Ligand code: FES
């Protein structure tokens with residue numbers, strides 16, 4: 001067991017973890033933050049995406065002990081985030097989710113995309129989001145939802 | 159008020175709020191005090207006898223084998239079929255002396271965490287005596303290397319023949335004969351959430367509660383009770399939020415039996431969570447069909463007869479409840495597709511192999527069947543020199559013949575199949591594509607156009623299922639409807655919604671009948687403790703059966719409420735009517751909420767002859783005929799094929815579908831789109847290959863390719879609406895449809911692109927390697943272009959596996 005100190009959703013956490021425990025398991029099993037889903041634990045599906053120091057990481061291939069001193073933000077910590085509020089509205093309007101299992105990871109990645117690439121066209125959206133798998137929707141609704149947020153933000157800027 | 163919330167409205171989903179905030183509750187999210195995790199020791203071999211299982215002394219008591227379960231009264235899973243000649247096999251939840259596929263559970267290890275349980279599992283030693291492995295379908299059928307089930311005479315679950323008319327005479331006289339050997343690969347279903355179970359013995363309720371990621375809680379309860387040898391009343395199955403199913407969660411799983419038994423035996427909660435490797439290696443397999451198919455036609459392309467020999471690789475065991483007979487039965491009965499012809503013969507065999515059991519995956523046999531017949535229709539078109547859609551139009555059941563009973567006695571309920579094909583051809587701009595093909599592409603790729611059409615029997619019940627003799631025959635669908643004391647509505651169904659949006663669509667149905675605002679309608683599902691029996695969510699049945707049942711229950715509520723309302727309005731029952739949540743008589747009206755208040759809190763005001771059942775109703779429903787609704791769709795796709803690399807890109811995709819009356823068009827489109835994405839996966843990417851020793855070669859998402867954002871193109875959906883004459887609102891089941899036609903349409907498109915090179919693809923997935931191999935093996939037609947590469951790629955095997963007797967490798 002190793003001692004670990006880090007921030008999770010703005011709170012200081014002191015915990016003791018096995019060196020082999022990945023961040024996803026740490027969040028879900030020890031912190032009971034179950035919004036972060038595990039779809040593969042191979043680093044492929046993106047369901048487990050969280051923010052580490054503001055950047056998206058795959059929590060299934062990030063060891064918890066490697067986050068010492070870092071700030072981790074999960075979907076629970078983004079409930080009041082303005083971009084997330086827009087994304088939630090757009091996902092519901094465009095049927096961007098069915099079973100909802102991929103959704104937390106989708107939202108975290110989509111938020112990052114919206115902030116980083118405000119001018120992305122649909123093709124760029126598909127490429128930027130290619131690290132997140134969804135088995136239910138066929139992606140169309142998700143692309144439309146992200147499009148909706150990008151367009152709305154462009155309008156409010158101009 | 160009914161405006162915009164009832165049947166047909168694109169109402170936003172009730173389930174989104176929690177899921178978008180990460181507040182869903184999936185099985186893996188459930189944490190119970192004292193809960194321990196299970197890790198399974200799985201067989202590393204495809205076929206072997208177990209000589210000994212050694213558990214390190216320090217872990218005695220944490221490791222369980224079949225001996226423990228059997229001593230505890232557990233019986234093997236047994237999914238029978240009443241079809242003549244079906245061979246019965248038992249599947250012990252933990253291997254009993256023999257393993258029959260890689261990944262079969264042999265021992266269950268319990269630890270405080272999954273990691274600890276896996277540590278224990280790694281220390282368990284098994285002595286195996288290896289047995290010859292039957293990894294190949296054809297070989298296991300024709301020249302088995304060993305017997306998989308020792309008491310069988312061969313490795314065949316079932317052989318089924320369907321013969322209608324006189325195919326021999328047609329064969330002797332038909333001017334056109336085309337044949338194809340076609341193979342659909344073994345696939346894995348890959349819901350993004352794997353399977354999961356949390357089981358706990360509830361001391362006070364004296365009940366085993368099994369939270370499990372399932373599509374059919376009531377059937378899992380039935381199966382668990384049979385295997386554990388206990389009354390069904392002792393078991394409550396709860397499916398919480400379920401992260402996709404597609405068929406994989408429509409069965410009783412060995413792991414469910416193991417976890418349920420352990421929870422009771424150990425008297426503490428246990429959890430098993432399928433990881434992705436377990437999912438890909440040991441489970442969730444589907445498809446794997448081989449067709450040797452011949453069609454006979456006249457010189458115009460009119461189909462005269464169809465003759466097929468089909469092998470379905472069912473894997474090592476018969477899965478519960480659908481049994482190893484379902485796919486071959488479906489193949490025999492639906493291979494004729496939406497076409498009208500008279501002479502048909504199909505010999506379909508369900509083959510046992512040393513691979514995981516197959517489970518009906520979205521579309522079940524329809525995807526393979528459509529892949530076969532739609533290739534054959536293109537072959538006929540080629541042979542008679544006509545456009546593929548022309549030959550289809552010639553053979554499709556025309557609207558004026560609806561309702562229509564086809565060659566295998568399927569009752570097509572309604573629709574205009576030719577019109578959907580015509581619209582697809584127009585929408586994809588066939589004429590424009592043909593011009594473009596003549597001109598050639600600037601980048602040197604070849605483009606091709608492909609079509610496919612199918613009809614999907616859905617929501618079928620007793621009339622169809624009793625003939626199979628499997629452990630489950632759907633009858634009336636039940637729904638419970640209740641008005642709460644404050645005038646809200648509770649709907650309870652034994653179905654389970656795992657992406658299908660039933661918390662929304664069934665509320666829309668209740669709203670349609672009762673007029674109550676949808677925000678006051680709560681749909682409860684997926685819990686045997688709270689809902690009436692249902693066989694569950696499978697076979698595209700929820701909208702038809704659940705929708706009908708909810709409407710039936712709500713109508714009884716209307717009747718009862720109207721009687722009370724009339725009394726309160728001092729009118730005769732016959733003078734009152736129910737409208738949009740109010741009972742009206744003369745100038746007066748009384749809202750449902752007031753009627754509820756009177757029933758629950760002021761019963762002194764009720765009429766003396768009030769129905770004592772009150773405002774709480776369970777009603778059953780069957781469509782006018784339960785032969786099934788037939789939704790249908792035409793798919794049209796344009797692809798570009800890079801003949802240098804074999805890469806295929808989808809340039810355009812159109813689907814023209816008829817779901818009858820859509821309960822919620824947004825949801826229907828979502829189902830169609832999601833299905834198509836899976837169908838594109840089947841067509842181009844997904845395969846679980848096995849080596850000769852039965853070792854699965856795709857065990858991670860790096861090997862098993864699930865299509866992502868860039869692989870799925872924008873898809874255009876065109877709706878047609880022919881109400882089903884059989885159902886409550888005219889709705890038809892469509893949940894599986896999207897996944898049926900893409901492999902056929904895409905294959906036909908690739909073959910259209912490669913036609914000038916003389917190359918033909920017949921197998922899924924049409925990966926770059928397969929496309930490249932087909933080009934390399936092609937003999938260009940005389941006078942055709944020669945820009946296909948003329949080399950033999952490495953690692954590509956020739957296709958010499960005809961199913962015709964005496965023609966085996
Ligand atoms: S669970 Fe981490 S990428 Fe799939």
Ligand code: FES
Nearest residue numbers: 098102134135136
């Ligand atoms: S909504 Fe089910 S995996 Fe995306």
